Amino acid sequence: MENLRKKIIEIVLAEGYNITAEAINILERLDNPIEKLKKTIEKLRREMPSVLVIGSEHLVYNEPGERILEGVSETEVEEKEVTAEWSPRIEVDERFQKQYRIRGEASEFQNYFKSRYMKLKRILEERGERYIRITDLMKAPRNSEAFLIVMLLDKKDYQNSIILMVEDDSGQTRLIISKKDTELLKKAEKVLPDQVFGVRVTKINNTFLVKDLFLPDVPLKHKTIEKYLRDVYVVLLSDLHIGSKKFRKDYFESFLDWINRSRDSEVKKIKYIVIAGDLVDGVGVFPRQEDELEYNSINQQIEEAGKILSEIPREMKILISAGNHEPVSKAIPQPPLPLEYRKILDKNGEYIFIGNPCYVKLEDRLLLVYHGQSLDDMIQYLPNISYTTLSRDIGVLLEMILKYRHLTPIYGENTSILPTPEDLLVIDEIPDIIHTGHVHVAYAGGYREVLLVNSGTWQDQTSFQREIGLEPTVGTAILINLKTLTVRLKKFS
Numbered sequence: 001m002e003n004l005r006k007k008i009i010e011i012v013l014a015e016g017y018n019i020t021a022e023a024i025n026i027l028e029r030l031d032n033p034i035e036k037l038k039k040t041i042e043k044l045r046r047e048m049p050s051v052l053v054i055g056s057e058h059l060v061y062n063e064p065g066e067r068i069l070e071g072v073s074e075t076e077v078e079e080k081e082v083t084a085e086w087s088p089r090i091e092v093d094e095r096f097q098k099q100y101r102i103r104g105e106a107s108e109f110q111n112y113f114k115s116r117y118m119k120l121k122r123i124l125e126e127r128g129e130r131y132i133r134i135t136d137l138m139k140a141p142r143n144s145e146a147f148l149i150v151m152l153l154d155k156k157d158y159q160n161s162i163i164l165m166v167e168d169d170s171g172q173t174r175l176i177i178s179k180k181d182t183e184l185l186k187k188a189e190k191v192l193p194d195q196v197f198g199v200r201v202t203k204i205n206n207t208f209l210v211k212d213l214f215l216p217d218v219p220l221k222h223k224t225i226e227k228y229l230r231d232v233y234v235v236l237l238s239d240l241h242i243g244s245k246k247f248r249k250d251y252f253e254s255f256l257d258w259i260n261r262s263r264d265s266e267v268k269k270i271k272y273i274v275i276a277g278d279l280v281d282g283v284g285v286f287p288r289q290e291d292e293l294e295y296n297s298i299n300q301q302i303e304e305a306g307k308i309l310s311e312i313p314r315e316m317k318i319l320i321s322a323g324n325h326e327p328v329s330k331a332i333p334q335p336p337l338p339l340e341y342r343k344i345l346d347k348n349g350e351y352i353f354i355g356n357p358c359y360v361k362l363e364d365r366l367l368l369v370y371h372g373q374s375l376d377d378m379i380q381y382l383p384n385i386s387y388t389t390l391s392r393d394i395g396v397l398l399e400m401i402l403k404y405r406h407l408t409p410i411y412g413e414n415t416s417i418l419p420t421p422e423d424l425l426v427i428d429e430i431p432d433i434i435h436t437g438h439v440h441v442a443y444a445g446g447y448r449e450v451l452l453v454n455s456g457t458w459q460d461q462t463s464f465q466r467e468i469g470l471e472p473t474v475g476t477a478i479l480i481n482l483k484t485l486t487v488r489l490k491k492f493s
């Protein structure tokens with residue numbers, strides 16, 4: 001029996017899937033389980049490409065009536081509350097699960113920026129204004145007023161004005177912002193290079209005077225009617241940095257103790273745990289990192305992480321995304337953790353490995369999980385925001401991401417971005433929750449019906465963080481009820 005279980009897990013992992021414990025239990029009781037598993041995988045690949053976790057509901061049965069033995073029909077599952085037969089409802093957006101490779105050709109960069117522009121243009125057009133192209137406005141008479149959708153190439157600050165060099169799909173132009181208009185000036189300060197935004201302008205000779213400037217943003221009200229939601233919880237974590245001398249294993253053990261033994265009614269309802277990157281500290285991530293490491297090999301770090309995560313109750317489904325410390329290619333979008341490491345981390349083949357960023361649906365709630373590397377570039381660029389003020393300003397940064405509708409608005413700074421044919425970093429679907437990490441400051445807040453979270457860290461302040469004045473929030477888990485979206489920031493010590 002044990003061998004069969006191992007074989008099932010091996011096949012599932014090799015095919016790039018995960019499987020629930022319940023589905024394994026059922027397979028073990030069937031005739032020809034391996035044949036049925038293979039048929040199930042073929043069917044999923046053909047008919048349900050977004051499913052990555054094989055649940056009991058996906059199993060393909062040969063003999064008529066075989067399924068009845070399990071006694072759970074689709075409609076019954078819909079009506080059940082959380083019970084012993086509970087099974088997770090997870091959908092991972094396939095676009096983020098690939099390892100993209102580029103050849104470094106100019107056309108790839110052009111196509112990437114074209115995709116970024118077109119996707120954000122579509123979002124801006126939904127606001128209802130009529131936009132025209134730069135070249136068409138050039139031909140219009142003096143004093144004509146119009147709306148443009150542009151990407152920022154360069155910004156220059158002069159005594160009385162700010163000049164924006166911008167382009168659209170027809171050409172380039174200069175936009176003038178008068179410093180007398182203080183409201184407009186504030187908006188212009190927040191516009192980042194390579195970002196796409198809308199402007200209302202008046203034509204003066206061959207340049208345009210900006211009258212108003214607006215970001216793609218999200219509508220005030222955008223939620224549709226609630227779908228089918230069960231009263232279950234997700235715990236959001238990130239930045240454990242296992243392998244670092246500064247990893248607070250003692251704090252994390254308090255967390256494990258809580259999820260294993262607490263009588264809190266909500267603990268019993270925790271069904272998902274999402275880790276948004278930097279599970280391990282990695283090796284060679286920054287100069288002289290070896291002085292700060294408890295384990296000098298990445299395999300040892302991952303082995304240790306595997307031991308720690310194995311203490312999480314099996315009924316809680318664990319999703320793991322990559323960060324800048326993981327042994328994965330560094331450019332965003334990052335693929336899920338490679339198979340060689342998954343085998344060490346996840347001996348039973350139970351975890352779900354996702355890309356960074358990644359859209360994931362849990363119980364019909366859409367999560368955008370993103371480690372948050374580009375927050376560093378935004379901190380550098382935006383006025384009045386620094387690492388020392390981060391515990392106050394992290395919410396502002398996360399709001400900005402939503403207003404820009406882009407996870408990495410600045411191209412070519414510290415965050416390397418892979419020029420994929422489609423710009424996957426545009427927030428094309430408005431999520432229910434944005435879950436970030438990376439800056440090690442815990443936060444939970446909201447902006448226009450979207451829950452914004454940074455899940456803090458489990459690593460004490462590093463020497464680098466001390467130098468830049470960053471005070472991390474150590475030992476935080478963010479607990480969210482997926483039915484009501486109520487949030488609890490829970491500290492462990």
Ligand SMILES: [Fe+2]
Nearest residue numbers: 239278438439
């Ligand atoms: Fe981190």
